[in-house]
Amino acid sequence: MLSDKGGEEGGTFGSDTIARHTSGGVEVLPLVHPDRQRPRFDFPKAWKHFRILVKDKDRTDELFGVLDALPWRSAGEEAAAFLGTDRGRQIYQSEAYLPDILDDHATLRQMPRGSFADEYCNFMEREGLTAAGLIEEANVTRQGNVRLDDGVEWYNERLRDTHDILHVLTGYGRDTLGEQCVLAFLFHQRPSPGHLFLGWAGTLLMKVKLRTRAPVLRAFLQARRHGRLTQRIVEQPIRELLPLPIEEVRRRLCIPEPTYYLQALATWRSEGIDPHALLAKAGT
Numbered sequence: 013m014l015s016d017k018g019g020e021e022g023g024t025f026g027s028d029t030i031a032r033h034t035s036g037g038v039e040v041l042p043l044v045h046p047d048r049q050r051p052r053f054d055f056p057k058a059w060k061h062f063r064i065l066v067k068d069k070d071r072t073d074e075l076f077g078v079l080d081a082l083p084w085r086s087a088g089e090e091a092a093a094f095l096g097t098d099r100g101r102q103i104y105q106s107e108a109y110l111p112d113i114l115d116d117h118a119t120l121r122q123m124p125r126g127s128f129a130d131e132y133c134n135f136m137e138r139e140g141l142t143a144a145g146l147i148e149e150a151n152v153t154r155q156g157n158v159r160l161d162d163g164v165e166w167y168n169e170r171l172r173d174t175h176d177i178l179h180v181l182t183g184y185g186r187d188t189l190g191e192q193c194v195l196a197f198l199f200h201q202r203p204s205p206g207h208l209f210l211g212w213a214g215t216l217l218m219k220v221k222l223r224t225r226a227p228v229l230r231a232f233l234q235a236r237r238h239g240r241l242t243q244r245i246v247e248q249p250i251r252e253l254l255p256l257p258i259e260e261v262r263r264r265l266c267i268p269e270p271t272y273y274l275q276a277l278a279t280w281r282s283e284g285i286d287p288h289a290l291l292a293k294a295g296t
Contacts, residue, residue: 030095030163032105043092045160051083058082058206062213075210076150076172082206091167094247103249104166110173111143113251120254128180128261129254135180143173170246171202178245181262183270184235185277187287188214189228193235193273200239201246211235224283226276234272241266 028043061077068074084090094100107113114120114132123129136142150172159165175194182197184190195211215232222228243265253261261267280287 028092028096030101030104032108034108041162041166043095043163044088045162045164047158048088048160048162048164050085050088053083053085053205054081058209062210065210066213066217073149078210079204079206082204082209084202084204087168087171087202088164091164094167095163100247103247104163106249107170107251108166110170110250111147113254114143114173114177123255124257126257127255128258131258132177132180132254136176139186141176143176146172146175167246174245174250177250180258181245181265181267182235182238184273185287187277188289189218189226189231189273189276189287192218193231193270196232196235197239197242199236201242201244222285224279224285226279226283226285227272228276231270231272231276234270238268238270241268 029040030043031038031040033039058078058081061074061081065071065074065078095104114136117133117137120129120133178184178194178197178201179186179190182194184193184197192211192214195207195214199207199211211232215228218228245265248265253264256264277287
């Protein structure tokens with residue numbers, strides 16, 4: 013296991029390695045770097061980032077600040093367990109750096125209309141997003157942190173790089189409720205207290221402050237249930253899934269339709285409420 017004080021405890025957890033072919037030969041990394049420590053909770057830091065995020069939901073760097081302060085403490089064990097399987101090692105070798113695949117829209121656009129790749133490109137271009145841009149936002153809160161080249165680092169970066177993929181696969185948009193639902197869904201994909209804290213806080217703000225018939229709380233709780241049903245996205249062969257029809261990918265991964273979320277959007281349209289402005293209104 014990873015130690016709370018640094019290094020290891022309980023034997024040879026960090027002794028195994030993973031390898032992949034590169035242009036310069038074969039790169040070999042430890043599954044878990046010997047200097048890697050179990051992440052710690054920092055509640056004051058989380059609250060500081062959250063207060064800024066409430067005022068401006070587009071401050072993705074502050075979202076990452078909350079998640080870094082309230083981390084998934086067993087991510088190291090999960091990463092090592094996944095990369096200890098044949099499937100995990102194959103994905104590590106074929107998808108060394110996911111953003112290079114996701115930002116190559118020229119290649120993705122050659123895949124069939126209605127495919128996962130097509131829907132992903134449509135979403136990212138419509139929203140003005142890139143996988144590289146998400147990395148830049150995440151790095152704002154991690155300046156000065158020491159990077160440890162190991163399997164855990166690769167796994168953690170992949171968790172980050174699949175965020176926008178989750179929007180596409182789940183059907184939750186980038187409006188305020190959609191983002192809260194993605195966080196609820198993510199808790200069972202990446203069970204950090206940060207995801208649950210952000211999701212509950214944002215949802216309850218909407219519930220308390222807004223006069224609406226929209227099923228806000230039901231949408232959030234449904235997202236949590238759906239997250240339990242779905243296979244862990246970070247551990248899927250994304251390159252193999254991209255050419256497939258989007259509905260087939262959802263069936264394979266057991267991702268149900270977000271019925272209460274869609275009902276909430278329809279209700280807000282009838283009430284003349286802009287779903288993208290909800291958090292700003294709730295925070296006033």
